[in-house]
Amino acid sequence: MSALSFERFSYSYPGSDRPALREISVTVEAGEFVVCAGLSASGKSTLLRAASGLVPHFHGGQASGRVVVGGLDTREYGPGDLAQVAGTLLQDPETQVVMGTVGAELAFPLENRGLSRAAVARGVEEIALTLSIAELLERPVDQLSGGELQRVALGAALAARPSLVLLDEPTSQLDPVSGDELIWTLRRLNEEWGTAVVLAEHRLERCLAHADRVLVLSDGELVCDAPPREMLSWAAEHQPALQTPAARLFERAGLRPPPAGVKEARATLQSHGLLEPAASPQCDDSAASRSRPRWPRRAQSAPPPALSCRGLSFDLPSGAAVLSNLELSLQPGQQTALMGRNGAGKSTLLRILAGLQEPTEGKVSSEGRVALLLQNPGDYLIHERVDGEVGAEALAEFGLDDIAASHPRDISGGQRQRLALAIVLSGDRPSAVLLDEPTRGMDRAAKGDLITRLNALSAAGTAVLVATHDTELAAAMAERVLLLSGGRIVADAPTAEVLSGGWHFATETARVLGGQGQACTPEQGGALLRARMTIEAAP
Amino acid sequence: MxxxxxxxxxxxxxxxxxxxxxxxxxxxxxxxxxxxxxxxxxxxxxxxxxxxxxxxxxxxxxxxxxxxxxxxxxxxxxxxxxxxxxxxxxxxxxxxxxxxxxxxxxxxxxxxxxxxxxxxxxxxxxxxxxxxxxVLRRMRRSAFRSALTAALATRMIGVLTRDARRMDQARRCRPDGGGNGRRAQLLMVGSVAAGALDRAVDVAATLELRGYATRVAPPRGDSLPYSRAxxxxxxxxxxxxxxxxxxxxxxxxxxxxxxxxxxxxxxxxxxxxxxxxxxxxxxxxxxxxxxxx
Structure with a gap:
């Protein structure tokens, strides 16, 4: 019996005349690891909701065709019944926990299955150990960070040991370390428990190496169903935005076939003699371990920093230090990425720099207004129409004039982000713009648009500081990377140095090339490889 | 708790x-x-x-x-x-x-x-x-709908409080400070209320996905004996x-x-x-x- 099968399944949300899914026919066998890819609004989330029974039982709308999950036909069985065979984790961890404490949250799905008290206790203990959240069991859920909430919600989805697990962008709020850990956990569950995994994800480089198959959706249709390497070859021709950085690196270097992951890419490069066998990411003392920046001292005539802080500290009411004696200076027009694991203090630093929060100690000074775009652009939207949020001129500048009459909640995620950016940038030109995790849940096309806007801001003399977990974004937009840990800046160096010298805070290109040539982007890596090929080919 | x-x-x-x-x-x-x-x-x-x-x-x-x-x-x-x-x-x-x-x-x-x-x-x-x-666990057996409403409400209080806090911060990030006075407050309240519906739907979906509606009773004789406390x-x-x-x-x-x-x-x-x-x-x-x- 297959874990999941769709037979000519089509679905439209209530009130929509455009189908969200069209004639989907696909089967996921027991024990398979399937990645679901596609641009924003391609139908990935709807596909997962159909597999969990939320579509159409919970959302309503019109459906045709058939979906069978672990032998249960979703026309007859609702999400509660399907929960016995399929665990589901949706996008927002805030709304994915329903109980007061972590222990109660993990016990909840087991109790709902009518298990005995002893079986519930054993199940909670096992899943807590599996996901390394045993130390959180007594904690109230409202005291957890986003990453912790995500792991707890995953635990609740897996607690009943379902034969199929459906995950909608589970790593979108996680730092690179936690994101990798989560994917490895899924891989382990897949291999050891035989759990079939269907994972919708934008950052394909994180999960493609673990996948047996990739399903690509476009405008509600299944346009590709192939193993990772074949899917990447298909993407190169049909949807370049879905190519991973390693695949783009190979394309730039003129190598084929595209690799599904870092290991495969390195093996191919070594077999072509393009990579030294010993080449691995080097953590030299020039990057991550240096705490003192190497920026040239400001000359007498140089402009004053657009934004700076001195001796900045921030303590929680409990006394725990979030930021400790932090020094930072951003030059006009400089683009900087602020990185660090979950809970490192990135968001707190941005809020203090923007004046939203008072530091415990220290001083912030700026040459002008400091604009801050918080994590959730929807929080900025409080009017009934898009043109109520910001003037017509700004709408035109951000390419939003054609949706001026729409309700802000009805526009796409990318449009929301542009609108929120238009709001914070309206009025006087700010001396610095701060963005907190701006690419969460964004596809590569929308990211490219954001990078273009940041470049334009920078060219106009505005300092840009972006707090992000997305190493690819940092490599593409920033000239400088700050790495925050334990409330201090532990690395402050040019992007290439920081992002080419490690495992976790490194781009896929840097991991493939082992940090050689400090290449971080596929373009830089491709040029490096082509140069090597030219030297080799020379007599 | x-x-x-x-x-x-x-x-x-x-x-x-x-x-x-x-x-x-x-x-x-x-x-x-x-x-x-x-x-x-x-x-x-x-x-x-x-x-x-x-x-x-x-x-x-x-x-x-x-x-x-x-x-x-x-x-x-x-x-x-x-x-x-x-x-x-x-x-x-x-x-x-x-x-x-x-x-x-x-x-x-x-x-x-x-x-x-x-x-x-x-x-x-x-x-x-x-x-x-x-309480929710026990109520569910005798009063399912009330327990469901209570479960949603208890969870929503925290979610909406955090939403309101974030939206207030976003308002302060506007160049004009988001305005003050009754109109600005009304806009904020309206926005949180509008978001509450979406959030409630998401939380309700999670309850469904965790099998809350299945109402399977635990095995007989599985209740814990009364402790000293x-x-x-x-x-x-x-x-x-x-x-x-x-x-x-x-x-x-x-x-x-x-x-x-x-x-x-x-x-x-x-x-x-x-x-x-x-x-x-x-x-x-x-x-x-x-x-x-």
Whole structure:
């Protein structure tokens, strides 16, 4: 019996005349690891909701065709019944926990299955150990960070040991370390428990190496169903935005076939003699371990920093230090990425720099207004129409004039982000713009648009500081990377140095090339490889 | 549920007996106006909170209750014309007519204020000692829809509070500060309310996905036996309920505010008040002593 099968399944949300899914026919066998890819609004989330029974039982709308999950036909069985065979984790961890404490949250799905008290206790203990959240069991859920909430919600989805697990962008709020850990956990569950995994994800480089198959959706249709390497070859021709950085690196270097992951890419490069066998990411003392920046001292005539802080500290009411004696200076027009694991203090630093929060100690000074775009652009939207949020001129500048009459909640995620950016940038030109995790849940096309806007801001003399977990974004937009840990800046160096010298805070290109040539982007890596090929080919 | 380490009897006991205990204290405060009994219930409530380590939650609730209670006392003093001991004559006032503040109305107003504070404190103790997750679990078997609504509501409070905080920060990030005054506030409230619907749908979807609607009963005979803490709190709760029944049934601690204050206070009332404090504190005191042994 297959874990999941769709037979000519089509679905439209209530009130929509455009189908969200069209004639989907696909089967996921027991024990398979399937990645679901596609641009924003391609139908990935709807596909997962159909597999969990939320579509159409919970959302309503019109459906045709058939979906069978672990032998249960979703026309007859609702999400509660399907929960016995399929665990589901949706996008927002805030709304994915329903109980007061972590222990109660993990016990909840087991109790709902009518298990005995002893079986519930054993199940909670096992899943807590599996996901390394045993130390959180007594904690109230409202005291957890986003990453912790995500792991707890995953635990609740897996607690009943379902034969199929459906995950909608589970790593979108996680730092690179936690994101990798989560994917490895899924891989382990897949291999050891035989759990079939269907994972919708934008950052394909994180999960493609673990996948047996990739399903690509476009405008509600299944346009590709192939193993990772074949899917990447298909993407190169049909949807370049879905190519991973390693695949783009190979394309730039003129190598084929595209690799599904870092290991495969390195093996191919070594077999072509393009990579030294010993080449691995080097953590030299020039990057991550240096705490003192190497920026040239400001000359007498140089402009004053657009934004700076001195001796900045921030303590929680409990006394725990979030930021400790932090020094930072951003030059006009400089683009900087602020990185660090979950809970490192990135968001707190941005809020203090923007004046939203008072530091415990220290001083912030700026040459002008400091604009801050918080994590959730929807929080900025409080009017009934898009043109109520910001003037017509700004709408035109951000390419939003054609949706001026729409309700802000009805526009796409990318449009929301542009609108929120238009709001914070309206009025006087700010001396610095701060963005907190701006690419969460964004596809590569929308990211490219954001990078273009940041470049334009920078060219106009505005300092840009972006707090992000997305190493690819940092490599593409920033000239400088700050790495925050334990409330201090532990690395402050040019992007290439920081992002080419490690495992976790490194781009896929840097991991493939082992940090050689400090290449971080596929373009830089491709040029490096082509140069090597030219030297080799020379007599 | 309180985040205090669950070593105290009232935090260890099952939610059903804790709820009974909390409701008994609230009922006592509702049933009597006699100052001695109200003070006894207050002592019992704050004593139990102190022994359970949740006194800070009661302090927050009392801080909220005091302005409300004082307003009630003032209104009663001004509006009620009963009582024979006139303290102040304000003469004819527009809207109020002849205003005489009597000693009886003034004292009764203060007693009403004390009663409000005690009721709110006892309710805060109830909230602090009862595990809402356990209540939802038990309610689901008998009242599924109510439990579902309660589960959604309890979860939504936290979610919406955080949403409102974030939206307020986003408002302050606008170049114009998002504006001030009633219109800006209305926009914010409207926006949080509009988002609440989406958030409630998401939380409800999660409840569905966790199998909340399946209503499979646990195996028979799977309930935990009553622990020492359960028995101690149950005994205290039953003691309080018995005292409530006796007090109301026999008309003990009679109090008449008008025309003259008449508060029967004899040995019976003193003993009755002492028994309330003893019954309420027996569980936390004896339970902890037994545990230490």
């Amino acid at each position: 309180s985040s205090v380490a669950e070593s105290k009897v009232l935090l260890r006991a099952r939610s059903s007996v804790c709820a009974l205990y909390g409701f008994a204290l609230v009922a006592l405060a509702l049933a009597f106006t006699h100052p001695l009994i109200l003070l006894a219930v207050a002592a019992a409530t704050f004593g139990a909170a102190r022994l359970s380590g949740v006194q800070h939650q009661l302090r927050g609730a009392v801080r909220f209750a005091i302005p409300l209670a004082l307003m009630l006392a003032v209104i009663n003093g001004i509006l009620v014309r009963d009582g024979v001991t006139v303290l102040w004559r304000f003469g004819e006032l527009p809207l109020f007519g002849q205003v005489d503040v009597t000693g009886e109305a003034f004292v009764y107003g203060l007693l009403l204020a004390l009663r409000v504070v005690v009721i709110i404190a006892a309710s805060a103790l109830l909230v602090a000692i009862v595990d809402p997750d356990d 359960d028995r101690a709190v149950l005994a205290s709760a039953l003691g309080l309920i018995a005292l409530l029944g006796v007090g109301v049934g026999f008309g003990l601690a009679h109090f008449e505010p008008y025309p003259r204050i008449a508060a029967v206070t004899g040995l019976t009332e003193l003993l009755y008040a002492a028994l309330i404090v003893l019954a309420a504190l027996a569980a936390p005191l004896i339970g902890e002593r037994g545990r230490r042994r």
